[in-house]
Amino acid sequence: xxxxxxxxxxxxxxxxxSLDLAGMEIPVHLVECKPFLGGxxxxxxxxxxxxxxxxxxxxxxxxxxxxxxxxxxxxxxxxRSIQGKAGAYQATIGHLPxxxxxxRCTGCGECLKACAxxxxxxxxxxxxxxxxxxxxxxxxxxxxxxxLCGECIGCQEACPFKAIDxxxxxxxxxxxxxxxxxxxxxxxxxxxxxxxxxxGAHPDIISAMEFETWISEWGPNAGQVLRPSDGQKVRxxxxxxxxxxxxxxxxxxxxxxxCMYAVKEALWACRRSKDLQATxxxxxxxxxxxxxxxxxxxxxxxxxxxFIRSRPGRIQPGGERGALQILYEDTNARNTQEMNVxxxxxxxxQAPPRGLEKSTFxxxxxxxxxxxxxxxxxxxxxxxxxxALRAAETIKGGRVT
Amino acid sequence: MxxxxxxxxxxCTCGDTLSSSVGVEELKSQVELLxxxxxxxxxxxxxxxxxxxxxxxxVQASYLEGILLAGCSPRGHGAIFxxxxxxxxxxxxxxxxxxxxxGCAWVHADQxxxxxxxxxxxxxxxxxxxxxxxxxxxxxxPLRKSALIVGGGPAGMAAALGLAQQGMKAHLVEKxxxxxxxxxxxxxLYPSGVKGADLLETMKRKMEQSPFISIxxxxxxxxxxxxxxxxxxxxxxxxxxxxxxxxxxxxAMGAQPFVPSGLFKYGEVQGVMTQEELESxxxxxxxxxxxxxxxxxxxxxxxxxxxxxxxxxxxALKNAGLIRTRWPQSKVFLLHRDVMAPGVxxxxxxxxxxxxxxxxxxxxxxxxxxxxxxGSVRAVKVLDSLGGREMVLEADRVILSNxxxxxxxxxxxxxxxxxxxxxxxxxxxxxxxxxxQMAIPGIYACGTSCWPxxxxxxxxxxxxxxGSVLALLKAETAKASDFGAxxxxxxxxxxxxxxxxxxxxxxxxxxxxxxxxxQPLNGRRVxxxxxxRCTGCGTCATVCxxxxxxxxxxxxxxxxxxxHEAFQ
Numbered sequence: 001x002x003x004x005x006x007x008x009x010x011x012x013x014x015x016x017x018s019l020d021l022a023g024m025e026i027p028v029h030l031v032e033c034k035p036f037l038g039g040x041x042x043x044x045x046x047x048x049x050x051x052x053x054x055x056x057x058x059x060x061x062x063x064x065x066x067x068x069x070x071x072x073x074x075x076x077x078x079x080r081s082i083q084g085k086a087g088a089y090q091a092t093i094g095h096l097p098x099x100x101x102x103x104r105c106t107g108c109g110e111c112l113k114a115c116a117x118x119x120x121x122x123x124x125x126x127x128x129x130x131x132x133x134x135x136x137x138x139x140x141x142x143x144x145x146x147x148l149c150g151e152c153i154g155c156q157e158a159c160p161f162k163a164i165d166x167x168x169x170x171x172x173x174x175x176x177x178x179x180x181x182x183x184x185x186x187x188x189x190x191x192x193x194x195x196x197x198x199x200g201a202h203p204d205i206i207s208a209m210e211f212e213t214w215i216s217e218w219g220p221n222a223g224q225v226l227r228p229s230d231g232q233k234v235r236x237x238x239x240x241x242x243x244x245x246x247x248x249x250x251x252x253x254x255x256x257x258x259c260m261y262a263v264k265e266a267l268w269a270c271r272r273s274k275d276l277q278a279t280x281x282x283x284x285x286x287x288x289x290x291x292x293x294x295x296x297x298x299x300x301x302x303x304x305x306x307f308i309r310s311r312p313g314r315i316q317p318g319g320e321r322g323a324l325q326i327l328y329e330d331t332n333a334r335n336t337q338e339m340n341v342x343x344x345x346x347x348x349x350q351a352p353p354r355g356l357e358k359s360t361f362x363x364x365x366x367x368x369x370x371x372x373x374x375x376x377x378x379x380x381x382x383x384x385x386x387x388a389l390r391a392a393e394t395i396k397g398g399r400v401t
Numbered sequence: 402m403x404x405x406x407x408x409x410x411x412x413c414t415c416g417d418t419l420s421s422s423v424g425v426e427e428l429k430s431q432v433e434l435l436x437x438x439x440x441x442x443x444x445x446x447x448x449x450x451x452x453x454x455x456x457x458x459x460v461q462a463s464y465l466e467g468i469l470l471a472g473c474s475p476r477g478h479g480a481i482f483x484x485x486x487x488x489x490x491x492x493x494x495x496x497x498x499x500x501x502x503x504g505c506a507w508v509h510a511d512q513x514x515x516x517x518x519x520x521x522x523x524x525x526x527x528x529x530x531x532x533x534x535x536x537x538x539x540x541x542x543p544l545r546k547s548a549l550i551v552g553g554g555p556a557g558m559a560a561a562l563g564l565a566q567q568g569m570k571a572h573l574v575e576k577x578x579x580x581x582x583x584x585x586x587x588x589x590l591y592p593s594g595v596k597g598a599d600l601l602e603t604m605k606r607k608m609e610q611s612p613f614i615s616i617x618x619x620x621x622x623x624x625x626x627x628x629x630x631x632x633x634x635x636x637x638x639x640x641x642x643x644x645x646x647x648x649x650x651x652x653a654m655g656a657q658p659f660v661p662s663g664l665f666k667y668g669e670v671q672g673v674m675t676q677e678e679l680e681s682x683x684x685x686x687x688x689x690x691x692x693x694x695x696x697x698x699x700x701x702x703x704x705x706x707x708x709x710x711x712x713x714x715x716x717a718l719k720n721a722g723l724i725r726t727r728w729p730q731s732k733v734f735l736l737h738r739d740v741m742a743p744g745v746x747x748x749x750x751x752x753x754x755x756x757x758x759x760x761x762x763x764x765x766x767x768x769x770x771x772x773x774x775x776g777s778v779r780a781v782k783v784l785d786s787l788g789g790r791e792m793v794l795e796a797d798r799v800i801l802s803n804x805x806x807x808x809x810x811x812x813x814x815x816x817x818x819x820x821x822x823x824x825x826x827x828x829x830x831x832x833x834x835x836x837x838q839m840a841i842p843g844i845y846a847c848g849t850s851c852w853p854x855x856x857x858x859x860x861x862x863x864x865x866x867x868g869s870v871l872a873l874l875k876a877e878t879a880k881a882s883d884f885g886a887x888x889x890x891x892x893x894x895x896x897x898x899x900x901x902x903x904x905x906x907x908x909x910x911x912x913x914x915x916x917x918x919x920q921p922l923n924g925r926r927v928x929x930x931x932x933x934r935c936t937g938c939g940t941c942a943t944v945c946x947x948x949x950x951x952x953x954x955x956x957x958x959x960x961x962x963x964x965h966e967a968f969q
Contacts, residue, residue: 012834023872024567050833057834067480106446107477108418109507140477160416161446246748256743284739288711290823290852293702331787373744378836382858385837385865392871393566 003395004029004176006091008079009183011039012377013369013384015061017181020388022070026395029175030065031074031093036137037062039185040370041377043209045216048264048376049295057377059136066138074173075139082180086364087394089177097168102141104163107132111142114158117150130155179391180365183384186374189244189251189349196314197243197346203228204324205315205344208239208261215269225273227342229322234276236341237269238326240312241282243346251349256374258347259286263299265345270304279306279339281328289378315344350374364394405437406466406495406532409459410524413447413472415502422506424517428471431521435528439463448478453485460489467495467531471524474500492536494893494954499527525966533959540881540894540932544630544874545648546570548867551622551814554582555856556848556863557653558604563867565613569874572645573614574636576621576810580605582655583849583856588683590856591719592746597856617643625650625817628933629843629884630874649843649870652814652828653863656805656849659700665772665801672778672798675699676716679800683720690728691797694781695721696770697737701804703766708825710804710853714741715750717802722754733759734794736770736783763787772799805853818844819915827852837866840914841934842884845869881932893954894935895942901949902927908941908950917941917950 005021007014010032018028036042044054065071080092100111112130129149133140144155144164156164188209191199199205204227206214217223225234239262245255259282266278285307287296299305312328319325319340326339353371368387369380410432414425425443432441442459446452447470460468468486472478475498483493501520509516548564550557553575561571579585580601587597608614623637632650636643658677661667667675674682683689695717701710714737721733735754740761742751755761763786764770770783773793781794807826815822820839823829828846830836837845847866848859881894895908895917904926909917916934919926928941928950939952948957 016834020868020872024868024875047833052833057832061834063480104449106415106448107473108415110416110418160418161449252748252752253745254743254748284741286739286741286743288709288741288743290708290827290829293707293709297707334789373746375744377834381834382836382862382865385868386861389563389567389864389868389871392868393563396567 003027003178005179005181005391005395006079006082006089006175006177007031007181007183009039009185009369009371010034010037010073010075011183011185011369011380012041012058012061013185013380013387014039014181014183015058015065016381016384017183017368017388017391018065018071019061019068020385021181021392022068024388024392024396025070026392027070027072029072029074029091029093029177031077031079033076033078035076035098035131035141035143036133036139037065037073037075038137042137043212045212045219046264046268048260049289049291051264051268055136062136062138073139075141076143080172082177087178089180089364091175091177091180093173093175095171095173097170098141099144099146099164099166099168100142101163101165101168102139104161105142105159106161106163107140107142108160110158110160111155111164114154116152116154117148178364179394181384181387181391182365182367182371183369183387184353184371186350186370187353189255189351191244191346191348193250194244194247194346197240197312197344198315198317199346202317202324204322204342205346208258208265208345208347211265211345212261215265215272223272225269225276227322232342233273234269234342236323237266237276237278237343237345238324238339238341239266239278239280239345239347240315240326241280241347242311243348245347245349246283251351253349253374254286255347255350256286257350257376259284260289260292260295260376262345262347263287263296263305266305267295267299267302270302277304277306279308279341281308281310281312281326283309283311289376364391366390407439407464408437408467408469408528408531409463409465410435410438410441410469410528411447411456411459411471412441412443412501413452413470414443414445415473416445419472419502419506422510422513422516423501423520424513427517428501428520428524432469432471432524432528435525437467437532438469438528439465447472448481457485457489460486460491465491467497467534469497469499469524469527469531471499471501471520471527473502474498474504477503494534495531495536497527497531497534499523522967522969525969526963529962529966530955530959533956533962535953542630542879542881542883542933544876544879545632545646546874547572547647548649548651548870548874549574549632549634549645549647550651550653551810552582552653552655552848552850553577553580553616553618554653554655554848554859555584555600555604556655556850556859556866557582557651558608559860559863560651560653560847560867560870561614562604562607562611563864564870565608565611567867567871568613569871571614572617572647573608574617574620574622576619578618580608580616580618586677586680586684587856588680589719589723591715592750593857594719600856622814622817625814628931629841630879630933632843648874649845650818651863651866651870652811652839652844652846652850653848653859653866654808654810654814654850656808656827656853659706659803659806661699661801661803664699665696665770665799666774666778667801670772670774670777672774672796673772673801674798675801675803676713676720679720683723688728689724689798690731692732692734692795693721693724693798693800694794694796695733695735695800695802696781697735697802698766699801699803702738706804706806706825708804709741711741712853712855713802713804715747715855717800718742718747718750718754718759720800721759722750722757725754725757725759734762734781734796735759736762736764736781738764738766762792805849808850811850820844837862838869843873881935884933884936893937893952894932895930895937895939895950895952897928897930898949898951899927901947903947903949904928905946907944907946911940911944913938913940
């Protein structure tokens with residue numbers, strides 16, 4: 001029995017669980033499939049209801065993870081298999097190649113200047129093949145995404161430290177562990193199943209997760225609220241809640257966080273664009289946490305955010321000046337209505353992460369965060385601390401449940 | 402005059418990528434002239450293996466006492482260099498990293514003259530600071546291996562069991578004469594359907610069997626002193642008072658139901674009861690045939706109490722479904738404003754209630770339902786917002802879903818511990834993502850002391866709280882600096898120059914973490930800093946009129962000298 005823990009997922013839940021276990025003097029292997037820790041929070045703009053920047057509360061914790069001698073971070077890595085018997089497993093972790101030797105890279109950025117794909121034509125969202133960690137994230141290593149790379153090897157020639165190595169291959173590591181915590185987060189639920197909402201068929205109908213980046217100061221529009229189709233300022237923005245959740249065709253449960261993030265996104269869109277009006281179509285406005293009702297109230301009192309209790313039946317192009325038409329039932333007037341808007345944001349469900357159903361669940365493993373149940377960041381850290389203690393009990397208590 | 406230290410300066414050009422905007426040679430010749438600087442070396446990559454070896458060699462060969470390092474931002478490699486120099490036997494605070502890359506060369510790439518001048522200024526400021534720094538003396542902090550838990554409800558019991566399982570002593574203080582809290586009053590728990598009494602029995606049995614748990618019934622907390630690792634908790638009881646020494650404190654006093662006096666004829670007519678009264682009636686086996694009407698948001702989501710108590714909807718869904726299932730002839734209506742059933746389990750509870758035949762009607766706050774009948778309930782009048790019609794529901798009884806409100810004990814404990822509460826009297830975490838950790842290190846709050854939550858969530862929070870305490874107290878000792886405002890960022894505790902202190906108490910009032918007290922010294926009062934609580938934020942220094950209290954990491958004198966150097 002090695003007495004170590006394997007944590008799958010380096011989002012806020014995985015980070016919290018790692019810190020707690022390491023605090024209890026249990027060595028931790030933290031596996032994250034992306035190049036950097038942080039998970040969904042790295043893609044978020046703000047946090048409700050405090051309007052914090054989504055990274056600010058995370059990076060001190062991340063720093064602590066980076067500095068802790070008992071935590072080994074396996075970034076850009078996947079768990080290939082977990083074998084063995086209760087309390088004594090061998091986990092096989094595949095480290096995907098970063099194509100940049102971290103021990104040589106100084107982060108000088110010469111490679112980025114030489115990259116042929118660096119031109120603005122690189123596409124919407126501006127994804128570059130060379131990923132540069134910003135000053136908050138961990139680990140600090142730069143990464144080349146071969147899927148986006150044109151293989152021009154300009155970077156390799158430009159690097160003053162000969163850090164770029166396209167010969168790198170996946171490295172396999174086998175670690176001995178006693179317990180597993182699954183903190184792999186959620187997958188944004190598919191929206192193309194909902195034919196009536198035309199997601200994918202029109203550029204101005206986007207998902208809430210995409211919208212977070214779209215309006216953020218650090219996003220492609222530097223904090224402006226623009227229509228994806230023509231780059232014009234959005235004047236009327238609509239949010240459709242329960243787009244796929246509470247729907248017997250797909251996910252019949254409530255995703256728990258959409259009401260609040262839609263209100264947050266509407267508030268921030270209004271803050272960033274002076275003449276923007278927003279409409280939120282909701283089923284039940286589930287705002288149960290501390291200061292949530294007040295947050296929703298402040299949105300209503302702004303006079304620019306309208307709440308309509310209805311689930312639209314259809315969203316289609318066809319309005320004036322490229323507007324989208326929303327057909328819905330007004331449950332107060334009890335008739336059907338049409339509304340023309342510039343852009344629609346669909347609040348998609350928090351779906352279980354891919355691979356969760358087939359992962360070999362062994363005894364002595366625990367789940368936390370939103371791979372277990374839809375949850376926001378606060379609920380995730382609570383369940384992570386609880387899972388950490390349960391995992392520690394299997395090691396220190398000598399009891400494997 | 403401050404004695405000069407042996408300082409070595411290193412300019413890192415990051416693979417010569419800085420030299421296009423910053424004149425490195427000019428900078429080097431400037432730095433070499435600064436007093437106390439023994440040498441200035443230019444290197445192209447100190448962070449690389451060869452660079453680190455070079456740094457080590459230079460530090461050891463010249464017996465350096467301070468290192469001035471100009472290169473990339475301290476956010477990049479600062480922590481790594483700090484660790485390295487500590488390994489080489491230097492005090493880690495004697496490293497000053499000056500950012501001439503991100504904050505200088507990169508942002509002023511098109512203005513080489515300006516960038517060079519700025520780099521010179523930045524380096525001089527770093528030198529000024531470093532030359533006035535003293536080595537940091539961290540305080541060792543013994544950690545007592547035990548926790549005291551206030552409140553014997555589900556959260557408190559879960560915390561005690563979690564600690565005991567790991568062999569840590571837990572003192573559980575309960576003001577009542579028995580354990581259980583809400584578990585004694587709830588018929589069944591959502592979403593599991595487990596009976597409250599059964600869960601209580603299981604938890605109680607485990608607690609009584611554990612050698613690590615001591616249960617103190619009929620006790621209340623009278624005062625708390627000390628700091629993380631070493632709290633002294635004075636307990637009050639009818640028979641005897643006690644003092645317990647403990648490393649951490651978990652607050653789990655629970656919450657109280659709001660009593661809807663004067664609302665919806667509660668207390669005026671028979672058959673109007675609150676959710677808890679329904680729970681105890683169900684526990685006593687009372688029959689609920691006939692028509693039951695639930696009304697949600699009684700005293701919640703109103704201007705005086707705008708919050709949603711989050712447990713009333715699921716509880717009503719559970720009880721409404723239960724009545725319909727147990728008494729199939731009964732009729733059950735549930736009048737709500739929004740059905741708050743977030744997540745997988747609660748939405749399922751909602752579906753189950755609908756499938757069992759509970760009828761849901763939505764009302765709006767501008768047309769509140771009203772109760773008809775004198776002496777006893779006859780009917781409930783409600784404007785169904787979806788159908789647009791006023792309906793009169795003949796009813797045998799009405800269940801008012803009332804919110805949880807903060808326990809007055811919260812305010813009492815908050816006063817003793819110098820913690821602040823939210824606007825409704827609940828405990829709030831020190832940051833959004835540390836919901837159970839209070840602003841004072843070593844103090845945690847769990848369950849409905851923090852915010853209304855289900856028994857299941859309270860237990861999760863109790864376990865999480867226990868986990869946090871274990872992670873905190875596992876090591877033999879800690880360093881005072883481990884408890885800075887931001888984890889992992891060291892802050893030097895404030896230092897008081899006693900001869901200059903007038904004892905005015907401004908600092909003590911201003912301190913956001915209540916780390917400063919006034920203590921007698923030779924017939925007068927002087928400020929004394931609790932080094933563990935102090936986060937080194939410096940607020941005290943700004944309000945001290947005599948300059949008697951300073952944060953040594955950046956004193957007034959250092960800041961003045963740095964500004965002087967910047968504008969030289």
